[in-house]
Structures are given as structure tokens and as C-alpha cells.
Amino acid sequence: MNVQDIMTTRIECVDAESSVYDAVEKMVDKRIKSLVVKFPGKKINYGVITARDIVFKVFSKGMNPNDVKNSEIASKPVVCIDQGTDLIEAAKTMTNSNIARVFVCDGDNIIGVVALIDLMSAALIMRARGEDVP
């Protein structure tokens, strides 16, 4: 089993120049914990903003989310892996970078995202199928 089998293909994005409030609204509305941040420019340029970033870098400091741009708190660049990467490699990448999700890229395009819960689910499925569990 590789990351292509378990990734979530629906990627939600926000503009780097829009406010954190927009990001919060989108996360709550769609019940997700991270958003891809699109930076302006011709070259494809992505960052990522998570619920953790918003709480730690905005709310806990008493800042108004309307006054903070996504670009100010986004992590950049995003950590990418290839769609053929196996689960152990994906887990190692997440461990080494200390991140909870890794993006699956095809060239310059983000085609999916794999989160910790996806890796745990995949491990359970592999156990149930009698395959070697990482």
C-alpha cells in the first residue's frame, strides 16, 4: 500500500494575502484542520496553515484574526512526497520534519494530503488484510 491509496484528494486553499479570519471560517465550515496557502506569483508557490498555527500564533497572543494575513503565519515551503511513496517513508518524513501531514505532489501540483490519521487507518487496514504492518 502506498500513499496514493490513502491520501485525501480534496485540497482546500486560501490566498496568502487574505486574513486568518477567512482561513478560520473555511476550516470551521469544512471541518478541516489545515489549508494550503497560495502565494502570489507566476511560479507555483505553496505554504500551509493549520489550526495549531492559528491558535498558537494568533489567538493565544490576543491578536485579531482579521488583522493577520495568512502569509504571516503559514509554514513554507510545504513538505511534499511522491504519490508512489510507501507508508513507512511517509511516516519517516513526518517524523523527521515533526509535522502532522505531508502533501502528495505530482511535479509542481499538490494532488493530495496524507495526515497522521490516514497513516493509522492504513496500518489498521493492513493488519486486517494480513499484510506486513509498518
Next chain:
Amino acid sequence: MFLKKLFSYGRQEQKVVNRINDHIKLLCVTCETFKSGFEKNDRSLLQKVIDLEREGDFIRREIVSEIYEGAFLPYLRPNLCKFVEIVDRVFDLLEDTAYNCIDMEIPEELKGECTQVAFLNIRICEMLLITFNAMLNGDPLREKTLAIRIYEKKIDDIKLGLKKDLHKIRINNFWDGKILSEFISGLTMISDIIEDAGDYLQIISVSMK
């Protein structure tokens, strides 16, 4: 194990067990055929899904009549028949979904996620087969039914997104809208029924311990 003894006892029982196995295997093949037909937009493959549903019906009738001709203890018969009926509902749903797919062109923006659901449907069917065989061996089913639920949850998540995308598509006549809506509902409901079948195996297993 008690279960294994119970299920392997007698030629008639063995025949039923083998046919249920064939029934679920055929379901996996039907799901694969559907996915290929959908992906390649191949009408002959989608037509084959309809033929496979008839084959599934034939096996179901054979299993049910074999059971009521005396296979298994009477208290087990309704449970086994119910399980076979649930699996048969998946065949029916695949047939309806294939018909809908033949009848209309699926919008390009929905194709990617629909293909992903079709792929997960194959996986969840395979998991049902694994669960059935585990039940025959008297193995614990907890991990297997959990895997089924994980697949079902994943398809449910995709369904939510698909339904939102569906609202954005411009529909020019009532029937196109109806067929498209039924196609999405059918495709995403298969996993719900497989989950029911998995739960039923768990019930059969527990009730015999």
C-alpha cells in the same frame, strides 16, 4: 473452533459456504468491472455489470434453496439468508448505478472522486470476503470490521464533498439531474450496505459463541 466445525460439517453446509464465498468473490469482480467501465467510459463493461448482477441473483437463489433444503441448524438459517440478501442488495445497487452511468455523461469535475469511491468499493468488498473467511476460521472479527468501517468513513467523507460539488453543476433538464443524483447516491451507498453485511457477520459470529 466451534464455528469452523459448525460451518464445515456436512456436504450440504460446505456447498453453501462455498457458494457464499463465490457470491462475495463475484461482488468483488462486479465492483472491479464497474470501476473499469466507469473509468474508461466503456459501455460494454458497464453492461457486463448488469450481467454479473444476474449471475449474483442465480447464486443467491441457489444458496437460499440449499439452506432451506436442510443445510445448517434451523436457528442459523435466517441469519445466513439475511446475510446473503444484504450482499445481493449491493449487486442491485451496482446494477442501478451502472444503468445510470450508461444513461448519462458524468461531469468531468466529478469523475476523479467517483473513481476513487469505485476503487474503495473494491477494497471494502475484498475486506468483506476476508471477514467472511475469518468467521469460518473462528478468528476474531474486530479488526476486520474496523477496516470495513474505516473504508466506509473514507467514502462518507468523499460523499460530502461530492454532494457539495453536485450543487455547483448546472442541470438543464429534470431527468439528467435525477439520474446524476441517483448515480452519486448509489455509488456512495454501496459501502453503507457492505458495512451492514460486515456487522451482520459479527452478529452471526457472536450469536454462535
